[in-house]
Amino acid sequence: MGKKNKGFVQNITAQSEDFSRWYTDVIKMTDLVDYSDVKGCMVIKPYGYGMWELIQQEMDARFKATGHKNAYFPLLIPESLLQKEADHVEGFAPEVAWVTHGGNEELAERLCIRPTSETIVCSMYSKWIKSYRDLPMLLNQWCNVVRWEKSTRPFLRTSEFLWQEGHTAHATANEAQEETEKMIEVYREFAHNVLAIPVLTGQKSEKEKFAGAMHTYTMEAMMLDGKALQMGTSHNLGDHFAKAFDIQYLSSEGKQEYAHQSSWGTSTRMIGGVIMVHGDERGLKLPPKIAPTQIVVVPVAAHKEGVTEKAREIYEELKAAGIRVDIDERDQSPGWKFNEWEMKGVPIRLEIGPRDIESGNVVLARRDGFEKEVVSMGGLEKTVKDMLEDIHKSMLASALKFREEKTVSANTFFELEEGIKNNCFVKALWCNERSCEDEIKEKSGATTRCIPFGQDDPTSGVCVHCGKPAKKNMYFAKAY
């Protein structure tokens, strides 16, 4: 890296030195978020919120294409409602914020700010669902939730965060299971094709499943420090909530039956994943599909005749083609601007100066591999769109290669411990017992991440830790 590049980078801790500080430096330097006056609550600044808007658009289209509709349920949940499903309240009560007063009056019953909305949704479903004709009910909501976290980090774990939560009800257990698996697959496809993040999908252990669920499925991504980030989950709630909230319907055979339910959610946490999967020493590296700015036009020697005009012309042309383009006409030097846009992770930089104009070309500099390419102004729109697509593919491939290189199989607990020490995902046979899971975590720091889809449970072999007969294939890793 030349000296001129050091302006911003010297303020960013090196990844190799302290990954956690690198993360914090990057999100502050690139104006994604700021800390607020309320402990653990972040302000999402326009650049960060722009990513969230694009995530929402892409996801929402997928939800609608799979038959879901959006609705909105209240923020506040009466304490008595939260308590209806025993496992659920046990899981969430310790971390909810309680409203006790409205104006100057004390409330007769405390209200919690939703940490998730199963209880309030189910209380409505018990009114709405009367007949098999009302099923399936396929709703989603985009909203904020609050979980009173002791230790917080922007995007990854905050007291308030933005998310979507799907809540569905079905006539049969099979349909609920199908929906649960369908939605984790929607999440996986989204992670690959939009975030350029390869994720592992599979089932959570009993310990790690959602409070009140029968089964939880997850998508897990590997960050550049080798840790896992749970990026989204989908829960088969069985009839647990239906029984607690009395959600019954008259079947086509005229019998009263309990509904079977699913819920599934992803949040602003995914932005933290994007940062930690793709970022590098120069800062952010954004996947083109959620980059608020996909290409920035930087005029070089802008004082020379015709440069500004041509730069603006190109800007308008790309904008009209539906590309998210910005033009940087600030006073700073081109070098300063190059560095800033690199830090902000904009996928392509377009440089245009007097000589380019003479030759009818422009320079495209890619953020992913820093290659520069001289391309003709003719057909620029297509060139840029193809390059954005290629950047997406190359970022996905690179993240996949990294994960594969950092994934090991362990036959012994020593190998598991070594793998974890080396910041790897460790795949191993496991007994599926809670006490063993707790011991593995205590000794190695690793938690169970997921029982991968598409692989048969082992019929022979022993648990990597306790030596009892193996029941499951399991990925272990340290996690956020």
Place this chain on the structure above:
Amino acid sequence: MGKKNKGFVQNITAQSEDFSRWYTDVIKMTDLVDYSDVKGCMVIKPYGYGMWELIQQEMDARFKATGHKNAYFPLLIPESLLQKEADHVEGFAPEVAWVTHGGNEELAERLCIRPTSETIVCSMYSKWIKSYRDLPMLLNQWCNVVRWEKSTRPFLRTSEFLWQEGHTAHATANEAQEETEKMIEVYREFAHNVLAIPVLTGQKSEKEKFAGAMHTYTMEAMMLDGKALQMGTSHNLGDHFAKAFDIQYLSSEGKQEYAHQSSWGTSTRMIGGVIMVHGDERGLKLPPKIAPTQIVVVPVAAHKEGVTEKAREIYEELKAAGIRVDIDERDQSPGWKFNEWEMKGVPIRLEIGPRDIESGNVVLARRDGFEKEVVSMGGLEKTVKDMLEDIHKSMLASALKFREEKTVSANTFFELEEGIKNNCFVKALWCNERSCEDEIKEKSGATTRCIPFGQDDPTSGVCVHCGKPAKKNMYFAKAY
């Protein structure tokens, strides 16, 4: 109305009998909202939320076109922050919900759920704004807010509601004033061109202005019962908040200056306005631009050969053209379906039966005036788009005509009282004094709605009530 139409309508109270019950009947019968277990909080069901999504899209595009970006600020505001601007806390403290506990612990300082976000935004602006180069700062957020209301009605006044709130900071008082007026004009244009609601815009009296603002501007619409609904407001905050929160910048002349600010908001309340401006005895009548379903295809004699196939073909054709179309293949009779879709306010119903197919035509039935038109299947896409545009225009014209007929000028207080009794907007000269405003309200039930834009203040004449010299043109009305 024929007998067959009475199925739904008999469950809807007539507007003339009890407008308020008509409203409540309609929103429940059409599945817009439901009441939740939390007093004063509503659940917005998919049909109602679909309208909100379309409102958001249309508005958001306008905000972005005027240079604004979206961001997200925390839900919770420390009590000390709320108290920083004296008028503001006085206005809002009586109606906020207070969080006192996080998990099992009592908080050191109470947090209120945002009733509006000026205070938390300003606390960030005081960090972010350092130089004239940081200005203007033009942000907006889409979020939920809570105001602990004693008496609530779905959409119109609820303890929690969804809204957008713009918050801007500028170098000069002039720029803040320009922004404030620009945004009320954005709202007006939106109301006319999207909601088909003609609104009056103008300034609020000192009594009615926003807590902490220097000036408040409003858009006011007339409901079918003659009452006014405040549909959106834009506030020039002057430097009140900048002084309270220390938002200072270094000017280009090297001086420390206070910023000048605006804020502006609209909410789900607008949906209540749409219902009460356009609805009729049969239920909802939705303006095409925010109708979740713009046209519904109803096969007639669907058992006859080719009907279902042709209906589906038309459905696909309209859908591919970007029209929001639904097809109703349920078991019920066509007549039953006609009534239901009329109640739900879908702008156009497309009927297609064996004879239509033979003749190459379909029937389009308009919700606005109930006219039926036989049109050719050829060029249907354009026919439908033109008809939707025409329905919009006719709904706007009809609402405007209604308001104009129900607006009177009063020279005497007797005339004002008569006008209010007749459910009219009353325009009159006014002294601009708070005590007079209070007395007018006490005697007539009318409040000041707005001092209309584009009209010079009176230089002669006397106040319609107290007889003192007139200072303002004012619209008076009963209001929601």
